[in-house]
Amino acid sequence: MRSARRTEAAPDHAEVQRRWRALVDERLPAAARPDWPVRLNHCFARILLDNACGGPWRASVAPPAWANMPPARLAEALALGEAVLAGRADLAELNRRSLAWRGHPRGIPAPRALREGDLLLRRRRHEDDAPFAALNADPEVMRFFPAVKSRRESVAEARALDGRFAQDGFGPWALEASGAFVGFVGCWRPLRPLPVAGDAGLVEIGWRLARGAWGRGLATRGARLALADAFGRCRLPEVVAYTAVLNTPSRRVMERLGMVQAGDFAHPALPEGHPLRPHVLYRLRAADLGGGA
Structure with missing residues (x-):
């Protein structure tokens, strides 16, 4: 997604x-x-x-x-x-x-980790590079992307994602289950302007998990933990999530989180006629999170 x-x-x-x-x-x-x-x-x-x-x-x-x-x-x-x-x-x-x-952060300092039972959200480590590259090279994991990613692309993406903590005080956490790295989940501000209302101030939540971690509710649990931190410590009023219309698994996670479908748009990075170009947008206000987190 x-x-x-x-x-x-x-x-x-x-x-x-x-x-x-x-x-x-x-x-x-x-x-x-x-x-x-x-x-x-x-x-x-x-x-x-x-x-x-x-x-x-x-x-x-x-x-x-x-x-x-x-x-x-x-x-x-x-x-x-x-x-x-x-x-x-x-x-x-x-x-x-x-x-x-460039070394002038003004974001809210982030904790090193968030934990719920056997689930741990923590900052990226260098040893995460290999398993992260492996999941990005898995065609099943990346089936809602235009292509799989090379190891070099994965390492660059991981570093850029972790850099969001310095800029905002929040970002994508490495997700561990029972002591093993299984992917990432968290919130960040989109780099690419999106053709949706209120684009300038958007904060999105997203996740990407290795195939062996599917079907265990880890994306939903990790997202709830990240949302509790984003809405609580960071005082975010709202987050959004978006994905290809065809991405039913991620859309189910959004709905389990209580997110509400708020429209659709054509992804600006994909050409006309591409099957992944139609995207759907979901929103969740802090006031509507409920007790799940």
């Missing part, structure tokens, strides 16, 4: 570079409002590039970024900038993430 990767034809790199320079050097500075946290072109570039990379962009790309950033990643940063201009993404929130990744 997670955000899908871009599968459409790669955009023309030279054109993306041209649009990027125009965006950060001209259009964003010209559109800067009094309530925006930055006004200068290099600040806009820092914010958008960091958010597209899931951390400080210089950690993975040699400067100058506009010339050396992989085309798809630069296109992702460009899309974020267009969303800021259109009012569909919150520049202040994007800036807060960037500063947190």
Whole structure:
């Protein structure tokens, strides 16, 4: 059940570079409002590039970024900038993430772990990389994604997900059952703007479990524990979840959590006609969580 990767034809790199320079050097500075946290072109570039990379962009790309950033990643940063201009993404929130990744966190400090009986939610460890890569390489686990992930992609995703704790004080927890790593579950802010109402302030909850952990209620139990922390310690008023319409197992977990279907949308990372493009959105308010957590 997670955000899908871009599968459409790669955009023309030279054109993306041209649009990027125009965006950060001209259009964003010209559109800067009094309530925006930055006004200068290099600040806009820092914010958008960091958010597209899931951390400080210089950690993975040699400067100058506009010339050396992989085309798809630069296109992702460009899309974020267009969303800021259109009012569909919150520049202040994007800036807060960037500063947190760069050692200026302002989120609520997170505990190292949450426990319920034999179920443990904890922060990521390096030894989780191998089992996480294995579940991401399992076609059954990834059947509602466009493709399985390589080990390199899995490690990069795990690091980016764990970085959410520094930026917000909450994020995806590694999920252990009876002492064994079985996946992850938790809350985070979507990086990609979504075509749904209230997009700028969304916090989503999601999970991904290894096949051997299915059918034991672990996703529901782990999600309830994560929600109790998000609504309690972090004071979040609401979370959402979304997945492909075809993903019946995840939709059942959402419904068991008390989430309410709140519409549907076409996932912007997937092309027209792709069977996973139709997505469904669920919402849950803190006031409606009930006693399950």
